[in-house]
Amino acid sequence: MIVIKDICKNYGEKKVLNNVSFHISKGERVGIIGLNGAGKTTLLNILSGILQPDSGFKRVSNTENILEKDDVKRDIVYVSGTKSSLWEDLRVRASYENCISMYHVDKDIAKKRLEELTEAFEIDHLLNSIPRDISLGERMRCELVYAFLISPKLLLLDETMIGIDVSIKHKIMKWLENYKIEDTTLIYTSHNLQEVEKICDRIILLDKGNIIFDGSVEELLEKYEPLYTLSVNTKGVYPDMEDLPIEKINIENGIMEIFYHKQKIETKQIVSHILSKCEIYDMRQIEPNLTDTIKKIYREEL
Amino acid sequence: MRTYVEFAIKKFQNKMAYRLEFFMGIVNTIITIVVYLCIYKALYEGKAEVDGISYAMTATSFVISLGLSNAFHFNEMFIQDKIHDGSITNEFLKPVNFVFRLLWENIGEGLFRVVFNFLPAVVFACFYTKLCAPYSMGNFIIMLISVALGYLVLWLLSLIIQVLSFWLFSVWGIMTIKNVIVNILSGVFLPLWFMPDIIKKIIVFTPFESIYFTPIRIYLGEVTGMEMLSKLSLQLMWIGILGGMAGVLWSKGVKKLVVQGG
Numbered sequence: 001m002i003v004i005k006d007i008c009k010n011y012g013e014k015k016v017l018n019n020v021s022f023h024i025s026k027g028e029r030v031g032i033i034g035l036n037g038a039g040k041t042t043l044l045n046i047l048s049g050i051l052q053p054d055s056g057f058k059r060v061s062n063t064e065n066i067l068e069k070d071d072v073k074r075d076i077v078y079v080s081g082t083k084s085s086l087w088e089d090l091r092v093r094a095s096y097e098n099c100i101s102m103y104h105v106d107k108d109i110a111k112k113r114l115e116e117l118t119e120a121f122e123i124d125h126l127l128n129s130i131p132r133d134i135s136l137g138e139r140m141r142c143e144l145v146y147a148f149l150i151s152p153k154l155l156l157l158d159e160t161m162i163g164i165d166v167s168i169k170h171k172i173m174k175w176l177e178n179y180k181i182e183d184t185t186l187i188y189t190s191h192n193l194q195e196v197e198k199i200c201d202r203i204i205l206l207d208k209g210n211i212i213f214d215g216s217v218e219e220l221l222e223k224y225e226p227l228y229t230l231s232v233n234t235k236g237v238y239p240d241m242e243d244l245p246i247e248k249i250n251i252e253n254g255i256m257e258i259f260y261h262k263q264k265i266e267t268k269q270i271v272s273h274i275l276s277k278c279e280i281y282d283m284r285q286i287e288p289n290l291t292d293t294i295k296k297i298y299r300e301e302l
Numbered sequence: 303m304r305t306y307v308e309f310a311i312k313k314f315q316n317k318m319a320y321r322l323e324f325f326m327g328i329v330n331t332i333i334t335i336v337v338y339l340c341i342y343k344a345l346y347e348g349k350a351e352v353d354g355i356s357y358a359m360t361a362t363s364f365v366i367s368l369g370l371s372n373a374f375h376f377n378e379m380f381i382q383d384k385i386h387d388g389s390i391t392n393e394f395l396k397p398v399n400f401v402f403r404l405l406w407e408n409i410g411e412g413l414f415r416v417v418f419n420f421l422p423a424v425v426f427a428c429f430y431t432k433l434c435a436p437y438s439m440g441n442f443i444i445m446l447i448s449v450a451l452g453y454l455v456l457w458l459l460s461l462i463i464q465v466l467s468f469w470l471f472s473v474w475g476i477m478t479i480k481n482v483i484v485n486i487l488s489g490v491f492l493p494l495w496f497m498p499d500i501i502k503k504i505i506v507f508t509p510f511e512s513i514y515f516t517p518i519r520i521y522l523g524e525v526t527g528m529e530m531l532s533k534l535s536l537q538l539m540w541i542g543i544l545g546g547m548a549g550v551l552w553s554k555g556v557k558k559l560v561v562q563g564g
Contacts, residue, residue: 045391050391050392050394066395083388087312101305102396102397102398
Protein backbone atom coordinates (compact mmCIF):
# COMPACT_ATOMS: atom_id res chain seq x y z
CA MET A 1 0.00 0.00 0.00
CA ILE A 2 2.71 2.50 1.03
CA VAL A 3 6.44 2.39 0.34
CA ILE A 4 8.67 5.15 1.68
CA LYS A 5 12.42 4.99 1.15
CA ASP A 6 15.10 7.42 2.33
CA ILE A 7 12.71 10.38 2.41
CA CYS A 8 14.33 13.69 3.39
CA LYS A 9 12.62 17.04 3.82
CA ASN A 10 14.12 20.31 4.94
CA TYR A 11 12.44 23.64 5.61
CA GLY A 12 15.29 26.04 4.96
CA GLU A 13 18.13 24.99 7.24
CA LYS A 14 15.89 22.87 9.43
CA LYS A 15 15.91 19.12 8.79
CA VAL A 16 12.34 17.89 9.29
CA LEU A 17 12.65 14.35 7.95
CA ASN A 18 15.94 12.53 7.67
CA ASN A 19 16.20 9.34 5.59
CA VAL A 20 12.83 8.00 6.69
CA SER A 21 11.96 4.56 5.31
CA PHE A 22 9.09 2.15 5.98
CA HIS A 23 6.50 -0.04 4.35
CA ILE A 24 2.84 -0.16 5.30
CA SER A 25 0.67 -3.03 4.11
CA LYS A 26 -2.99 -2.89 3.16
CA GLY A 27 -5.28 -2.85 6.20
CA GLU A 28 -2.54 -1.93 8.72
CA ARG A 29 -3.31 0.60 11.44
CA VAL A 30 -0.25 2.67 12.17
CA GLY A 31 0.20 5.31 14.83
CA ILE A 32 2.84 7.97 14.26
CA ILE A 33 4.11 9.38 17.51
CA GLY A 34 6.55 12.16 18.20
CA LEU A 35 7.06 15.36 20.10
CA ASN A 36 6.14 18.73 18.58
CA GLY A 37 8.32 19.30 15.53
CA ALA A 38 9.22 15.62 15.19
CA GLY A 39 7.96 15.59 11.60
CA LYS A 40 4.60 13.79 11.97
CA THR A 41 2.46 16.20 9.95
CA THR A 42 5.19 16.66 7.34
CA LEU A 43 5.29 12.88 6.93
CA LEU A 44 1.49 12.72 6.49
CA ASN A 45 1.57 15.60 4.02
CA ILE A 46 4.17 13.72 1.99
CA LEU A 47 2.15 10.50 2.13
CA SER A 48 -0.98 12.32 0.93
CA GLY A 49 0.93 13.88 -1.95
CA ILE A 50 0.36 17.51 -0.97
CA LEU A 51 4.03 17.90 -0.10
CA GLN A 52 6.96 16.76 -2.15
CA PRO A 53 10.05 15.36 -0.39
CA ASP A 54 13.45 16.87 -1.19
CA SER A 55 14.82 13.40 -1.91
CA GLY A 56 13.88 9.76 -1.59
CA PHE A 57 11.23 7.52 -3.05
CA LYS A 58 7.53 7.35 -2.22
CA ARG A 59 4.76 5.19 -3.63
CA VAL A 60 1.18 5.15 -2.35
CA SER A 61 -1.46 2.93 -3.96
CA ASN A 62 0.99 2.09 -6.77
CA THR A 63 1.28 5.78 -7.61
CA GLU A 64 4.15 8.18 -7.17
CA ASN A 65 2.17 11.36 -7.90
CA ILE A 66 -1.23 11.18 -6.24
CA LEU A 67 -2.37 14.68 -7.16
CA GLU A 68 -2.37 13.84 -10.87
CA LYS A 69 -4.73 10.86 -10.54
CA ASP A 70 -8.36 11.38 -9.54
CA ASP A 71 -9.05 7.64 -9.22
CA VAL A 72 -6.24 7.32 -6.64
CA LYS A 73 -7.46 10.46 -4.85
CA ARG A 74 -10.85 8.75 -4.51
CA ASP A 75 -9.16 6.09 -2.32
CA ILE A 76 -7.47 8.54 0.03
CA VAL A 77 -8.88 10.83 2.70
CA TYR A 78 -6.79 13.13 4.84
CA VAL A 79 -8.45 14.63 7.91
CA SER A 80 -6.45 17.19 9.83
CA GLY A 81 -7.23 19.27 12.86
CA THR A 82 -5.95 22.32 11.03
CA LYS A 83 -7.34 21.87 7.52
CA SER A 84 -10.97 21.57 6.54
CA SER A 85 -12.45 19.45 3.77
CA LEU A 86 -15.96 20.83 4.24
CA TRP A 87 -17.34 23.67 2.11
CA GLU A 88 -17.02 26.74 4.33
CA ASP A 89 -20.16 28.48 3.07
CA LEU A 90 -22.44 25.48 2.48
CA ARG A 91 -24.49 23.60 5.03
CA VAL A 92 -22.74 20.48 6.35
CA ARG A 93 -25.37 18.30 4.62
CA ALA A 94 -24.57 19.94 1.25
CA SER A 95 -20.84 19.24 1.78
CA TYR A 96 -21.72 15.57 2.30
CA GLU A 97 -23.82 15.55 -0.87
CA ASN A 98 -20.91 17.06 -2.81
CA CYS A 99 -18.62 14.47 -1.24
CA ILE A 100 -20.92 11.59 -2.29
CA SER A 101 -21.01 12.94 -5.84
CA MET A 102 -17.25 13.54 -6.06
CA TYR A 103 -16.24 10.15 -4.69
CA HIS A 104 -18.89 8.29 -6.73
CA VAL A 105 -20.43 6.67 -3.65
CA ASP A 106 -23.65 4.80 -4.39
CA LYS A 107 -26.51 7.05 -3.18
CA ASP A 108 -28.40 4.31 -1.29
CA ILE A 109 -25.24 3.10 0.45
CA ALA A 110 -24.25 6.69 1.22
CA LYS A 111 -27.68 7.46 2.71
CA LYS A 112 -27.50 4.45 5.03
CA ARG A 113 -23.90 5.19 5.97
CA LEU A 114 -24.70 8.83 6.70
CA GLU A 115 -27.52 7.79 9.04
CA GLU A 116 -25.15 5.48 10.95
CA LEU A 117 -22.38 8.06 11.12
CA THR A 118 -24.72 10.87 12.13
CA GLU A 119 -25.80 8.81 15.12
CA ALA A 120 -22.31 7.57 16.01
CA PHE A 121 -20.72 11.03 15.87
CA GLU A 122 -23.80 12.85 17.28
CA ILE A 123 -23.98 15.44 14.51
CA ASP A 124 -27.70 15.30 13.71
CA HIS A 125 -28.19 18.87 14.96
CA LEU A 126 -25.23 20.10 12.88
CA LEU A 127 -26.33 18.91 9.42
CA ASN A 128 -28.02 22.21 8.59
CA SER A 129 -25.26 24.39 10.06
CA ILE A 130 -22.56 26.27 8.21
CA PRO A 131 -19.08 24.99 9.24
CA ARG A 132 -17.79 28.45 10.14
CA ASP A 133 -20.65 28.83 12.66
CA ILE A 134 -19.87 25.71 14.71
CA SER A 135 -17.25 24.96 17.36
CA LEU A 136 -13.93 23.27 16.61
CA GLY A 137 -14.97 20.01 18.27
CA GLU A 138 -18.26 19.89 16.37
CA ARG A 139 -16.46 20.69 13.18
CA MET A 140 -13.95 17.87 13.69
CA ARG A 141 -16.83 15.43 14.18
CA CYS A 142 -18.32 16.64 10.89
CA GLU A 143 -14.91 16.26 9.19
CA LEU A 144 -14.62 12.68 10.47
CA VAL A 145 -18.09 11.83 9.15
CA TYR A 146 -17.03 13.28 5.76
CA ALA A 147 -14.03 10.92 5.80
CA PHE A 148 -15.93 7.79 6.79
CA LEU A 149 -18.75 8.52 4.35
CA ILE A 150 -16.32 7.70 1.56
CA SER A 151 -14.98 4.52 3.18
CA PRO A 152 -11.47 5.17 1.79
CA LYS A 153 -8.72 2.63 1.26
CA LEU A 154 -6.20 4.93 2.96
CA LEU A 155 -7.27 7.13 5.83
CA LEU A 156 -4.84 9.71 7.22
CA LEU A 157 -5.93 11.22 10.54
CA ASP A 158 -3.76 14.01 11.93
CA GLU A 159 -4.67 15.24 15.40
CA THR A 160 -8.35 14.78 14.68
CA MET A 161 -9.60 14.63 18.28
CA ILE A 162 -8.77 18.24 19.10
CA GLY A 163 -11.59 20.12 20.75
CA ILE A 164 -13.88 17.08 21.03
CA ASP A 165 -15.71 16.53 24.36
CA VAL A 166 -14.47 13.62 26.47
CA SER A 167 -17.82 11.75 26.33
CA ILE A 168 -18.11 12.02 22.55
CA LYS A 169 -14.40 11.28 22.12
CA HIS A 170 -14.94 8.02 23.99
CA LYS A 171 -17.77 7.12 21.60
CA ILE A 172 -15.68 7.98 18.56
CA MET A 173 -12.77 5.95 19.89
CA LYS A 174 -15.06 2.94 20.30
CA TRP A 175 -16.26 3.47 16.74
CA LEU A 176 -12.68 3.68 15.45
CA GLU A 177 -11.76 0.49 17.31
CA ASN A 178 -14.63 -1.34 15.62
CA TYR A 179 -13.57 0.14 12.29
CA LYS A 180 -10.70 -2.40 12.44
CA ILE A 181 -12.87 -4.89 10.59
CA GLU A 182 -12.96 -2.66 7.53
CA ASP A 183 -10.33 -3.05 4.83
CA THR A 184 -8.88 0.42 5.35
CA THR A 185 -5.26 1.32 5.98
CA LEU A 186 -5.20 3.84 8.80
CA ILE A 187 -2.40 6.22 9.72
CA TYR A 188 -3.08 8.11 12.90
CA THR A 189 -1.13 10.83 14.65
CA SER A 190 -2.00 12.18 18.05
CA HIS A 191 -0.41 13.54 21.17
CA ASN A 192 -2.73 11.32 23.17
CA LEU A 193 -0.90 8.03 23.35
CA GLN A 194 -3.83 6.19 24.89
CA GLU A 195 -5.77 6.87 21.70
CA VAL A 196 -2.93 5.51 19.58
CA GLU A 197 -2.60 2.43 21.79
CA LYS A 198 -6.32 1.67 21.41
CA ILE A 199 -6.61 2.18 17.67
CA CYS A 200 -3.25 1.14 16.23
CA ASP A 201 -1.44 -2.18 15.93
CA ARG A 202 1.86 -0.66 14.90
CA ILE A 203 3.77 2.36 16.05
CA ILE A 204 6.33 4.52 14.31
CA LEU A 205 8.18 6.71 16.74
CA LEU A 206 9.69 9.85 15.29
CA ASP A 207 12.28 12.08 16.86
CA LYS A 208 13.78 15.08 15.10
CA GLY A 209 12.91 13.61 11.72
CA ASN A 210 14.35 10.14 12.42
CA ILE A 211 12.47 6.91 13.05
CA ILE A 212 13.64 5.65 16.44
CA PHE A 213 11.17 2.78 16.65
CA ASP A 214 8.95 0.93 14.20
CA GLY A 215 7.00 -2.08 15.43
CA SER A 216 3.97 -3.30 17.36
CA VAL A 217 2.83 -1.82 20.67
CA GLU A 218 3.85 -5.08 22.39
CA GLU A 219 7.32 -4.94 20.83
CA LEU A 220 7.72 -1.37 22.00
CA LEU A 221 6.73 -2.23 25.56
CA GLU A 222 9.04 -5.23 25.50
CA LYS A 223 12.00 -3.41 23.95
CA TYR A 224 12.00 -0.58 26.41
CA GLU A 225 11.29 -2.88 29.38
CA PRO A 226 8.82 -0.68 31.20
CA LEU A 227 8.42 -1.06 34.94
CA TYR A 228 5.40 -2.71 36.50
CA THR A 229 4.29 -1.33 39.85
CA LEU A 230 2.90 -3.33 42.78
CA SER A 231 1.32 -1.22 45.47
CA VAL A 232 1.00 -3.12 48.75
CA ASN A 233 -0.51 -2.13 52.10
CA THR A 234 1.16 -4.14 54.88
CA LYS A 235 0.08 -1.81 57.71
CA GLY A 236 3.52 -0.57 58.64
CA VAL A 237 5.43 -3.84 58.25
CA TYR A 238 8.01 -3.62 55.47
CA PRO A 239 9.60 -6.97 54.61
CA ASP A 240 13.18 -7.22 53.40
CA MET A 241 13.15 -7.44 49.56
CA GLU A 242 16.88 -7.33 48.92
CA ASP A 243 17.08 -10.91 47.64
CA LEU A 244 14.59 -10.17 44.85
CA PRO A 245 15.53 -8.54 41.47
CA ILE A 246 13.48 -5.44 42.21
CA GLU A 247 14.38 -2.11 40.63
CA LYS A 248 13.10 0.30 43.26
CA ILE A 249 10.92 0.51 46.39
CA ASN A 250 9.04 3.57 47.62
CA ILE A 251 7.34 3.76 50.99
CA GLU A 252 4.78 6.50 51.45
CA ASN A 253 1.83 6.78 53.89
CA GLY A 254 2.28 3.18 54.92
CA ILE A 255 2.00 1.93 51.34
CA MET A 256 4.92 0.10 49.77
CA GLU A 257 5.36 0.65 46.03
CA ILE A 258 7.51 -1.99 44.34
CA PHE A 259 8.84 -1.31 40.80
CA TYR A 260 10.02 -4.33 38.79
CA HIS A 261 10.55 -5.78 35.31
CA LYS A 262 8.34 -8.71 34.41
CA GLN A 263 11.23 -10.17 32.43
CA LYS A 264 13.19 -10.50 35.70
CA ILE A 265 10.52 -11.49 38.21
CA GLU A 266 6.85 -12.48 38.16
CA THR A 267 4.28 -10.65 40.27
CA LYS A 268 3.24 -13.85 42.07
CA GLN A 269 6.86 -14.38 43.25
CA ILE A 270 6.87 -10.96 44.88
CA VAL A 271 3.46 -11.54 46.47
CA SER A 272 4.54 -14.97 47.83
CA HIS A 273 7.70 -13.40 49.25
CA ILE A 274 5.75 -10.67 51.05
CA LEU A 275 3.13 -13.13 52.35
CA SER A 276 5.92 -15.29 53.78
CA LYS A 277 7.05 -12.28 55.85
CA CYS A 278 3.80 -10.48 56.76
CA GLU A 279 0.10 -10.01 56.01
CA ILE A 280 -1.21 -8.07 53.01
CA TYR A 281 -4.27 -5.89 53.66
CA ASP A 282 -4.59 -4.34 50.23
CA MET A 283 -2.78 -4.71 46.95
CA ARG A 284 -2.88 -3.17 43.47
CA GLN A 285 -0.83 -3.86 40.36
CA ILE A 286 -0.28 -1.06 37.81
CA GLU A 287 0.64 -2.21 34.33
CA PRO A 288 2.88 0.04 32.28
CA ASN A 289 1.15 1.84 29.43
CA LEU A 290 2.38 3.30 26.19
CA THR A 291 2.43 6.83 27.58
CA ASP A 292 4.87 5.87 30.34
CA THR A 293 7.04 3.97 27.90
CA ILE A 294 7.23 6.83 25.42
CA LYS A 295 7.96 9.28 28.23
CA LYS A 296 10.75 6.97 29.34
CA ILE A 297 12.17 6.75 25.83
CA TYR A 298 12.24 10.52 25.39
CA ARG A 299 13.48 11.19 28.92
CA GLU A 300 16.14 8.53 29.30
CA GLU A 301 17.07 6.95 26.06
CA LEU A 302 17.57 10.02 23.92
CA MET B 303 -19.32 16.78 -15.65
CA ARG B 304 -22.38 15.82 -13.59
CA THR B 305 -20.40 16.43 -10.39
CA TYR B 306 -19.49 19.96 -11.51
CA VAL B 307 -23.12 20.73 -12.38
CA GLU B 308 -24.10 19.47 -8.92
CA PHE B 309 -21.54 21.87 -7.40
CA ALA B 310 -23.25 24.73 -9.28
CA ILE B 311 -26.72 23.59 -8.16
CA LYS B 312 -25.57 23.40 -4.53
CA LYS B 313 -24.26 26.98 -4.66
CA PHE B 314 -27.49 28.12 -6.32
CA GLN B 315 -29.60 26.42 -3.63
CA ASN B 316 -27.34 27.73 -0.89
CA LYS B 317 -27.94 31.32 -2.00
CA MET B 318 -31.71 30.76 -1.78
CA ALA B 319 -31.39 30.21 1.97
CA TYR B 320 -30.41 33.84 2.52
CA ARG B 321 -33.80 35.51 2.07
CA LEU B 322 -32.81 38.97 3.30
CA GLU B 323 -29.81 39.07 0.96
CA PHE B 324 -32.13 37.91 -1.83
CA PHE B 325 -34.63 40.77 -1.33
CA MET B 326 -31.92 43.34 -0.70
CA GLY B 327 -30.25 42.24 -3.95
CA ILE B 328 -33.41 43.04 -5.93
CA VAL B 329 -33.80 46.41 -4.20
CA ASN B 330 -30.13 47.22 -4.79
CA THR B 331 -30.34 46.35 -8.51
CA ILE B 332 -33.53 48.43 -8.97
CA ILE B 333 -31.96 51.44 -7.23
CA THR B 334 -28.82 51.13 -9.40
CA ILE B 335 -30.92 50.97 -12.59
CA VAL B 336 -33.05 53.99 -11.59
CA VAL B 337 -30.05 56.11 -10.58
CA TYR B 338 -28.05 55.41 -13.74
CA LEU B 339 -31.02 55.77 -16.09
CA CYS B 340 -31.73 59.15 -14.48
CA ILE B 341 -28.11 60.19 -15.08
CA TYR B 342 -28.27 59.06 -18.74
CA LYS B 343 -31.59 60.89 -19.21
CA ALA B 344 -30.02 64.07 -17.85
CA LEU B 345 -26.99 63.64 -20.13
CA TYR B 346 -29.24 63.25 -23.18
CA GLU B 347 -31.09 66.49 -22.24
CA GLY B 348 -34.15 65.37 -24.23
CA LYS B 349 -32.11 64.77 -27.43
CA ALA B 350 -33.12 61.73 -29.53
CA GLU B 351 -29.51 60.72 -30.14
CA VAL B 352 -25.98 61.49 -28.98
CA ASP B 353 -23.16 60.50 -31.37
CA GLY B 354 -25.74 58.43 -33.29
CA ILE B 355 -26.67 56.41 -30.17
CA SER B 356 -30.25 56.64 -28.92
CA TYR B 357 -31.19 56.84 -25.25
CA ALA B 358 -32.93 53.44 -25.54
CA MET B 359 -29.68 51.89 -26.82
CA THR B 360 -27.70 53.38 -23.93
CA ALA B 361 -30.32 52.26 -21.40
CA THR B 362 -30.38 48.75 -22.90
CA SER B 363 -26.59 48.60 -22.90
CA PHE B 364 -26.48 49.59 -19.23
CA VAL B 365 -29.18 47.11 -18.17
CA ILE B 366 -27.50 44.19 -20.00
CA SER B 367 -24.05 45.00 -18.65
CA LEU B 368 -25.50 45.33 -15.15
CA GLY B 369 -27.06 41.87 -15.58
CA LEU B 370 -23.74 40.43 -16.63
CA SER B 371 -21.90 42.09 -13.77
CA ASN B 372 -24.57 40.58 -11.47
CA ALA B 373 -23.71 37.16 -12.88
CA PHE B 374 -20.08 37.89 -12.17
CA HIS B 375 -20.36 38.25 -8.44
CA PHE B 376 -18.49 35.87 -6.16
CA ASN B 377 -15.74 35.76 -3.55
CA GLU B 378 -12.65 36.81 -5.49
CA MET B 379 -10.50 36.24 -2.37
CA PHE B 380 -11.38 32.52 -2.27
CA ILE B 381 -7.96 31.16 -3.29
CA GLN B 382 -6.13 33.68 -1.10
CA ASP B 383 -8.25 32.72 1.93
CA LYS B 384 -7.69 29.01 1.26
CA ILE B 385 -3.92 29.57 1.05
CA HIS B 386 -3.89 31.64 4.25
CA ASP B 387 -5.82 29.06 6.32
CA GLY B 388 -3.85 26.17 4.79
CA SER B 389 -6.92 24.33 3.50
CA ILE B 390 -5.95 24.80 -0.17
CA THR B 391 -3.96 21.55 -0.01
CA ASN B 392 -7.08 19.65 1.10
CA GLU B 393 -8.80 21.01 -1.99
CA PHE B 394 -6.04 19.49 -4.14
CA LEU B 395 -6.84 16.09 -2.62
CA LYS B 396 -10.47 16.20 -3.74
CA PRO B 397 -10.90 14.00 -6.82
CA VAL B 398 -12.04 16.86 -9.05
CA ASN B 399 -10.31 19.62 -10.99
CA PHE B 400 -10.13 22.51 -8.52
CA VAL B 401 -10.28 25.24 -11.18
CA PHE B 402 -13.33 23.72 -12.92
CA ARG B 403 -15.01 23.24 -9.59
CA LEU B 404 -14.45 26.91 -8.80
CA LEU B 405 -15.81 27.93 -12.22
CA TRP B 406 -18.99 25.89 -11.85
CA GLU B 407 -19.61 27.04 -8.30
CA ASN B 408 -19.19 30.65 -9.39
CA ILE B 409 -21.59 30.03 -12.29
CA GLY B 410 -24.15 28.63 -9.79
CA GLU B 411 -23.85 31.74 -7.63
CA GLY B 412 -23.97 34.02 -10.68
CA LEU B 413 -27.07 32.35 -12.09
CA PHE B 414 -28.84 32.87 -8.80
CA ARG B 415 -28.17 36.60 -8.99
CA VAL B 416 -29.27 36.77 -12.62
CA VAL B 417 -32.51 34.88 -11.99
CA PHE B 418 -33.49 36.35 -8.65
CA ASN B 419 -31.85 39.79 -8.62
CA PHE B 420 -31.39 40.88 -12.20
CA LEU B 421 -34.50 39.54 -13.99
CA PRO B 422 -37.01 41.08 -11.50
CA ALA B 423 -35.07 44.36 -11.85
CA VAL B 424 -35.29 44.14 -15.68
CA VAL B 425 -39.05 43.67 -15.47
CA PHE B 426 -39.16 46.81 -13.33
CA ALA B 427 -36.89 48.68 -15.78
CA CYS B 428 -39.21 47.78 -18.69
CA PHE B 429 -42.05 49.60 -16.95
CA TYR B 430 -39.83 52.50 -15.99
CA THR B 431 -38.15 53.18 -19.35
CA LYS B 432 -38.12 52.02 -22.95
CA LEU B 433 -35.52 49.32 -23.70
CA CYS B 434 -34.53 48.00 -27.15
CA ALA B 435 -35.76 44.57 -28.19
CA PRO B 436 -33.15 42.14 -29.62
CA TYR B 437 -32.25 42.88 -33.26
CA SER B 438 -33.35 39.37 -34.27
CA MET B 439 -33.88 35.96 -32.71
CA GLY B 440 -30.58 34.84 -34.31
CA ASN B 441 -28.74 37.80 -32.76
CA PHE B 442 -30.33 37.05 -29.39
CA ILE B 443 -29.18 33.41 -29.45
CA ILE B 444 -25.65 34.38 -30.54
CA MET B 445 -25.65 37.05 -27.85
CA LEU B 446 -26.24 34.32 -25.25
CA ILE B 447 -23.18 32.47 -26.59
CA SER B 448 -21.23 35.73 -26.51
CA VAL B 449 -22.38 36.34 -22.92
CA ALA B 450 -20.96 32.94 -21.90
CA LEU B 451 -17.66 33.76 -23.63
CA GLY B 452 -17.58 37.23 -22.05
CA TYR B 453 -18.18 35.65 -18.65
CA LEU B 454 -15.21 33.32 -19.21
CA VAL B 455 -12.95 36.26 -20.18
CA LEU B 456 -13.87 38.10 -16.98
CA TRP B 457 -13.63 34.95 -14.85
CA LEU B 458 -10.17 34.14 -16.20
CA LEU B 459 -8.97 37.68 -15.48
CA SER B 460 -10.13 37.22 -11.89
CA LEU B 461 -8.54 33.75 -11.69
CA ILE B 462 -5.15 35.07 -12.85
CA ILE B 463 -5.14 37.63 -10.04
CA GLN B 464 -6.45 35.11 -7.50
CA VAL B 465 -3.63 32.71 -8.45
CA LEU B 466 -1.06 35.44 -7.67
CA SER B 467 -1.91 34.66 -4.01
CA PHE B 468 0.61 31.80 -4.27
CA TRP B 469 3.35 34.46 -4.35
CA LEU B 470 1.76 37.54 -2.75
CA PHE B 471 0.44 37.85 0.79
CA SER B 472 -2.61 39.81 -0.35
CA VAL B 473 -4.10 40.33 -3.81
CA TRP B 474 -6.89 42.59 -2.54
CA GLY B 475 -5.27 45.75 -3.91
CA ILE B 476 -4.60 44.27 -7.36
CA MET B 477 -8.13 42.85 -7.45
CA THR B 478 -9.61 46.26 -6.62
CA ILE B 479 -7.56 47.93 -9.37
CA LYS B 480 -8.64 45.18 -11.80
CA ASN B 481 -12.31 45.74 -10.92
CA VAL B 482 -12.03 49.51 -11.42
CA ILE B 483 -10.28 49.05 -14.78
CA VAL B 484 -12.85 46.45 -15.89
CA ASN B 485 -15.77 48.68 -14.87
CA ILE B 486 -14.36 51.61 -16.82
CA LEU B 487 -12.85 49.96 -19.89
CA SER B 488 -15.51 47.32 -20.48
CA GLY B 489 -18.29 49.90 -20.52
CA VAL B 490 -20.38 48.79 -17.53
CA PHE B 491 -21.30 52.29 -16.44
CA LEU B 492 -20.43 54.32 -19.52
CA PRO B 493 -20.99 52.48 -22.84
CA LEU B 494 -17.83 52.33 -24.94
CA TRP B 495 -19.51 54.36 -27.74
CA PHE B 496 -18.95 57.48 -25.64
CA MET B 497 -15.31 56.83 -24.82
CA PRO B 498 -12.71 59.17 -26.38
CA ASP B 499 -11.30 57.83 -29.66
CA ILE B 500 -7.83 57.32 -28.19
CA ILE B 501 -9.24 55.11 -25.40
CA LYS B 502 -11.35 53.17 -27.91
CA LYS B 503 -8.20 52.49 -29.98
CA ILE B 504 -6.41 51.16 -26.88
CA ILE B 505 -9.39 49.04 -25.75
CA VAL B 506 -9.36 47.17 -29.08
CA PHE B 507 -6.06 45.58 -28.00
CA THR B 508 -7.38 44.53 -24.58
CA PRO B 509 -9.83 41.81 -23.49
CA PHE B 510 -12.20 44.37 -21.91
CA GLU B 511 -14.36 44.97 -24.98
CA SER B 512 -15.05 41.21 -25.16
CA ILE B 513 -16.58 41.13 -21.70
CA TYR B 514 -19.79 43.16 -21.90
CA PHE B 515 -19.68 45.29 -25.03
CA THR B 516 -19.49 42.51 -27.65
CA PRO B 517 -22.68 40.74 -26.40
CA ILE B 518 -24.46 44.12 -26.18
CA ARG B 519 -23.53 45.07 -29.74
CA ILE B 520 -24.69 41.66 -31.00
CA TYR B 521 -28.01 42.08 -29.12
CA LEU B 522 -28.58 45.52 -30.60
CA GLY B 523 -27.65 44.34 -34.10
CA GLU B 524 -24.68 46.70 -34.30
CA VAL B 525 -22.58 43.81 -35.53
CA THR B 526 -23.91 41.15 -37.89
CA GLY B 527 -22.60 38.54 -40.30
CA MET B 528 -18.83 38.25 -40.62
CA GLU B 529 -18.18 41.04 -38.13
CA MET B 530 -20.17 39.11 -35.55
CA LEU B 531 -18.08 36.01 -36.22
CA SER B 532 -14.89 38.03 -35.94
CA LYS B 533 -16.03 39.44 -32.57
CA LEU B 534 -16.82 35.93 -31.31
CA SER B 535 -13.39 34.77 -32.54
CA LEU B 536 -11.81 37.65 -30.67
CA GLN B 537 -13.59 36.53 -27.49
CA LEU B 538 -12.32 32.97 -28.06
CA MET B 539 -8.82 34.29 -28.66
CA TRP B 540 -8.85 36.15 -25.33
CA ILE B 541 -10.17 33.04 -23.56
CA GLY B 542 -7.26 31.10 -25.08
CA ILE B 543 -4.66 33.71 -24.07
CA LEU B 544 -6.02 34.28 -20.56
CA GLY B 545 -6.71 30.56 -20.06
CA GLY B 546 -3.13 29.76 -21.06
CA MET B 547 -1.75 32.39 -18.68
CA ALA B 548 -3.99 31.19 -15.83
CA GLY B 549 -3.00 27.57 -16.53
CA VAL B 550 0.74 28.30 -16.43
CA LEU B 551 0.43 30.41 -13.27
CA TRP B 552 -1.78 27.81 -11.58
CA SER B 553 0.65 24.94 -12.32
CA LYS B 554 3.60 27.00 -11.08
CA GLY B 555 1.67 28.05 -7.96
CA VAL B 556 0.63 24.49 -7.11
CA LYS B 557 4.17 23.26 -7.72
CA LYS B 558 5.54 25.96 -5.42
CA LEU B 559 3.10 24.96 -2.69
CA VAL B 560 3.75 21.22 -3.04
CA VAL B 561 7.55 21.58 -3.21
CA GLN B 562 8.01 24.26 -0.57
CA GLY B 563 5.05 23.39 1.65
CA GLY B 564 3.46 26.85 1.41
